Amino acid sequence: MSANEKTKEQTSTFHEYIYPVLILFIIVFVVTAALAVTNNVTAPIIEQKAEATANATRQELLPDADAFTQVTLDKTYTSDNGKASVTDYYTANNGSGAVVTVVTSSFGGDLTMMVGIDSTGAITGVEVTDSSDTPGVGSKDADPDYLAQYQGLTSLNSDDVKKDGQIDYISGASVSGTAIHSGVHVALTAYADLGVGGAN
Numbered sequence: 001m002s003a004n005e006k007t008k009e010q011t012s013t014f015h016e017y018i019y020p021v022l023i024l025f026i027i028v029f030v031v032t033a034a035l036a037v038t039n040n041v042t043a044p045i046i047e048q049k050a051e052a053t054a055n056a057t058r059q060e061l062l063p064d065a066d067a068f069t070q071v072t073l074d075k076t077y078t079s080d081n082g083k084a085s086v087t088d089y090y091t092a093n094n095g096s097g098a099v100v101t102v103v104t105s106s107f108g109g110d111l112t113m114m115v116g117i118d119s120t121g122a123i124t125g126v127e128v129t130d131s132s133d134t135p136g137v138g139s140k141d142a143d144p145d146y147l148a149q150y151q152g153l154t155s156l157n158s159d160d161v162k163k164d165g166q167i168d169y170i171s172g173a174s175v176s177g178t179a180i181h182s183g184v185h186v187a188l189t190a191y192a193d194l195g196v197g198g199a200n
Contacts, residue, residue, distance in 0.1 A: 054114075054129075058090055058099040061116030061125040065092030068099065077190040079104070080159045084182040086190045087112075095119060095196045100187035101129075106179035108132035113180060115187035119196050121154045126184060131176075141169075141176040150184055159185040 058068055068090040077086035084104035091098045097118040104111050111131045116124035128142035140146065149167050161169040161181035169177040 054101075057114055057127055057129060058116070061099050061114055061127060062092055062097045062118065063124075064094070064096040064118070065099075066094040066096075067092070069093055071098075071194060077186050077193070079182040079186040079189075081178075081182055083179065084159075084186045086186055089190060089194060091194075091196050097124065098191055098194070098196055100190055102183035102187050104179045104183040106131060107175040111176070111179050111183070113183045115150075115184055117187065117191045121188075121191065123150045123153050123184070123188075126150045126180070128180065141180050146170065147180070155188060156181070156185045 055068065059065060071089040071091055073086065073089055078084065084102050086100055087103050088101035089098060090100075097116060100115045100117065102113050102115065104113065109132045111128060113126060113128045115126050118124050126147040127144075128147070131142055153166060156164055157166060158164045159178075159182045161167050161177040162174060164181065167177075167181065169181075
């Protein structure tokens with residue numbers, strides 16, 4: 001094979017095998033870099049919006065609060081059935097109460113909720129902030145009218161909604177109802193320990 005033929009074969013091999021791989025590598029590199037830049041720009045904005053939404057929900061659940069301060073949890077608060085855990089605890093700066101965020105295991109997966117509790121230990125409101133439960137079935141337990149049953153309560157008789165006796169649970173959606181009930185129960189447990197100042 002002549003030198004000219006070898007050169008042509010090498011050129012053909014480069015164009016057929018190496019060049020496409022090189023182009024693909026460059027494309028992947030550029031796209032990855034662009035995504036990284038986009039993420040660095042958008043992540044703080046998304047985080048700020050999420051925090052603003054959470055603060056608005058806290059204010060709604062505890063209207064007498066002026067502002068909130070997050071309390072560092074020194075221990076884990078989990079419901080008796082192990083399905084609900086406190087993730088965040090915020091106290092009102094003016095001592096009017098606290099808002100507890102709980103993640104609980106529901107029919108569709110994790111359900112996130114907030115519970116407002118005033119300085120007397122009474123529930124001021126409950127709101128489901130994120131859920132994957134089936135719309136029209138499990139989601140009924142997240143309706144404001146249903147959750148309003150918890151307002152004014154200072155304790156629950158059980159972390160199972162069917163055994164508590166204070167809440168008219170929705171038949172056919174008791175898994176979601178118990179998930180929420182467990183969340184309220186553990187929120188009250190945390191409040192009994194931490195109170196409005198972050199510790200009793």
